[in-house]
Amino acid sequence: xxxxxxxxxxxxxxxxxxxxxxxxxxxxxxxxxxxxxxxxxxxxxxxxxxxxxxxxxxxxxxxxxxxxxxxxxxxxxxxxxxxxxxxxxxxxxxxxxxxxxxxxxxxxxxxxxxxxxxxxxxxxxxxxxxxxxxxxxxxxxxxxxxxxxxxxxxxxxxxxxxxxxxxxxxxxxxxxxxxxxxxxxxxxxxxxxxxxxxxxxxxxxxxxxxxxxxxxxxxxxxxxxxxxxxxxxxxxxxxxxxxxxxxxxxxxxxxxxxxxxxxxxxxxxxxxxxxxxxxxxxxxxxxxxxxxxxxx
Amino acid sequence: xxxxxxxxxxxxxxxxxxxxxxxxxxxxxxxxxxxxxxxxxxxxxxxxxxxxxxxxxxxxxxxxxxxxxxxxxxxxxxxxxxxxxxxxxxxxxxxxxxxxxxxxxxxxxxxxxxxxxxxxxxxxxxxxxxxxxxxxxxxxxxxxxxxxxxxxxxxxxxxxxxxxxxxxxxxxxxxxxxxxxxxxxxxxxxxxxxxxxxxxxxxxxxxxxxxxxxxxxxxxxxxxxxxxxxxxxxxxxxxxxxxxxxxxxxxxxxxxxxxxxxxxxxxxxxxxxxxxxxxxxxxxxxxxxxxxxxxxxxxxxxxxxxxxxxxxxxxxxxxxxx
Numbered sequence: 001x002x003x004x005x006x007x008x009x010x011x012x013x014x015x016x017x018x019x020x021x022x023x024x025x026x027x028x029x030x031x032x033x034x035x036x037x038x039x040x041x042x043x044x045x046x047x048x049x050x051x052x053x054x055x056x057x058x059x060x061x062x063x064x065x066x067x068x069x070x071x072x073x074x075x076x077x078x079x080x081x082x083x084x085x086x087x088x089x090x091x092x093x094x095x096x097x098x099x100x101x102x103x104x105x106x107x108x109x110x111x112x113x114x115x116x117x118x119x120x121x122x123x124x125x126x127x128x129x130x131x132x133x134x135x136x137x138x139x140x141x142x143x144x145x146x147x148x149x150x151x152x153x154x155x156x157x158x159x160x161x162x163x164x165x166x167x168x169x170x171x172x173x174x175x176x177x178x179x180x181x182x183x184x185x186x187x188x189x190x191x192x193x194x195x196x197x198x199x200x201x202x203x204x205x206x207x208x209x210x211x212x213x214x215x216x217x218x219x220x221x222x223x224x225x226x227x228x229x230x231x232x233x234x235x236x237x238x239x240x241x242x243x244x245x246x247x248x249x250x251x252x253x254x255x256x257x258x259x260x261x262x263x264x265x266x267x268x269x270x271x272x273x274x275x276x277x278x279x280x281x282x283x284x285x286x287x288x289x290x291x292x293x294x295x296x
Numbered sequence: 297x298x299x300x301x302x303x304x305x306x307x308x309x310x311x312x313x314x315x316x317x318x319x320x321x322x323x324x325x326x327x328x329x330x331x332x333x334x335x336x337x338x339x340x341x342x343x344x345x346x347x348x349x350x351x352x353x354x355x356x357x358x359x360x361x362x363x364x365x366x367x368x369x370x371x372x373x374x375x376x377x378x379x380x381x382x383x384x385x386x387x388x389x390x391x392x393x394x395x396x397x398x399x400x401x402x403x404x405x406x407x408x409x410x411x412x413x414x415x416x417x418x419x420x421x422x423x424x425x426x427x428x429x430x431x432x433x434x435x436x437x438x439x440x441x442x443x444x445x446x447x448x449x450x451x452x453x454x455x456x457x458x459x460x461x462x463x464x465x466x467x468x469x470x471x472x473x474x475x476x477x478x479x480x481x482x483x484x485x486x487x488x489x490x491x492x493x494x495x496x497x498x499x500x501x502x503x504x505x506x507x508x509x510x511x512x513x514x515x516x517x518x519x520x521x522x523x524x525x526x527x528x529x530x531x532x533x534x535x536x537x538x539x540x541x542x543x544x545x546x547x548x549x550x551x552x553x554x555x556x557x558x559x560x561x562x563x564x565x566x567x568x569x570x571x572x573x574x575x576x577x578x579x580x581x582x583x584x585x586x587x588x589x590x591x592x593x594x595x596x597x598x599x600x601x602x603x604x605x606x607x608x609x610x611x612x613x614x615x616x617x618x
Binding site for chain 1: 360416417549552586587603
């Protein structure tokens with residue numbers, strides 16, 4: 001098959017599709033976390049990339065410091081990093097409640113600099129390897145291609161967690177309180193629900209999603225301080241394309257854009273880094289509130 | 297503050313005029329004597345970043361638009377100016393003009409797309425666009441990737457001003473800086489600036505009075521891109537290279553920090569802030585990555601406790617506008 005002057009083999013196409021799906025898994029988890037936090041606190045969490053990186057580092061320390069394996073890390077890292085997020089919300093973000101949301105944005109921006117700077121100080125810029133757990137080593141032969149088990153697992157785990165989050169927010173009582181508190185916090189407080197605590201937990205949860213993505217990413221990409229900063233601009237573009245209003249929108253957009261990016265690598269590799277931003281420009285031209293977003 | 301109030305208070309009183317005259321005279325005097333006390337190269341760099349911060353401040357301070365991708369204008373103009381001077385052999389002033397034109401075009405395209413959103417959306421869109429420009433600069437052949445454009449000739453401005461003489465270069469950079477600074481000040485104090493502030497305070501009301509808010513915001517965005525480009529192009533001639541750092545996300549963050557530390561919405565705040573941040577980078581360079589951590593701490597401290605910034609705080613205490 002020849003397109004745009006590139007000769008393309010089918011195995012290459014499937015390979016890039018798979019990589020696209022994996023990147024999409026990370027985009028979906030990260031933009032979902034951003035959407036959850038935005039919904040409740042109406043702030044953009046610039047430190048999201050830093051928390052993603054922390055998730056990977058916590059997994060690394062658990063393995064090499066405490067001897068706790070990948071499966072422990074998958075549970076503990078989101079809890080630990082989420083707790084740190086909750087503390088950050090209580091200590092800093094809470095104080096900025098009545099101010100212009102731009103101040104909270106700048107605050108999380110400063111936090112991202114601090115976290116990334118500290119990690120870079122202690123671990124340098126280079127990456128540290130994190131081994132694939134032995135239960136997930138190897139590959140399936142699907143007939144038309146080899147699917148490394150770990151990569152299949154990442155896609156599956158991300159899809160399940162995204163779907164579960166959507167279920168909690170849209171279908172459970174807790175989710176209903178959450179959505180109600182987004183619309184009218186004062187009214188929800190009048191019903192005796194502790195809204196400030198809910199805000200803290202929500203921020204912690206959004207951060208935990210980022211950390212979960214970080215643990216998933218650790219065996220694929222190396223664990224390094226710059227990993228969050230590299231991915232965050234693309235995730236912002238994904239969020240802008242999907243529109244901030246929608247939980248489902250952020251999940252779908254994340255996966256779809258990952259795949260589009262992967263396909264671009266096959267058909268026109270020069271544009272693979274910029275394709276998401278070009279799509280963002282086009283979407284902004286046609287629908288300034290994003291594909292799934294509601295008018296502000 | 298509603299529309300009439302903002303126009304009345306913005307009308308400069310005689311005292312304001314005197315204060316602003318004195319402040320400007322002090323700044324010129326400081327620039328004149330600075331090279332005898334500090335390393336001239338450092339002062340020139342600080343002036344370029346100060347102008348960059350003034351451009352950024354035009355948006356955040358007077359239109360309440362937070363651009364987190366302003367390095368794209370600074371960096372692109374820097375690359376284009378360096379390329380024009382080195383490869384096309386243009387004299388410095390023309391090279392700067394070409395660089396500024398490039399960032400004006402980029403400002404118009406990105407601005408037209410971003411300006412329909414406000415607040416945090418606007419901030420995220422600018423981040424994404426600047427990342428896109430960064431990737432283009434990594435891949436484009438004329439930027440030479442990681443190496444950047446090196447050994448940019450300083451040449452003779454307008455054919456007779458020899459910029460390779462450090463003292464003449466210093467005067468040239470000072471002139472560019474003061475010119476850019478006065479353009480920003482003039483724009484803010486003009487009817488255009490008043491309408492911009494009116495839109496910031498109450499956009500629906502300004503629109504109902506017949507002002508096309510989007511066009512005013514876009515004009516402010518392009519003007520900001522032009523001034524940022526002027527700063528970037530001049531910097532390329534001062535340091536004689538253009539590199540990926542100038543177009544990268546950390547540079548966008550630094551210009552926010554400069555403006556925040558000095559004081560958003562003040563004329564002299566960005567200048568003071570730039571001086572502090574550049575000094576911090578130079579004198580703390582030996583601590584490596586700790587500079588990033590310190591910048592982050594300053595960020596958090598400013599946002600939590602010191603939102604008016606240094607100049608903003610001084611101006612508020614003395615009850616003058618600076």
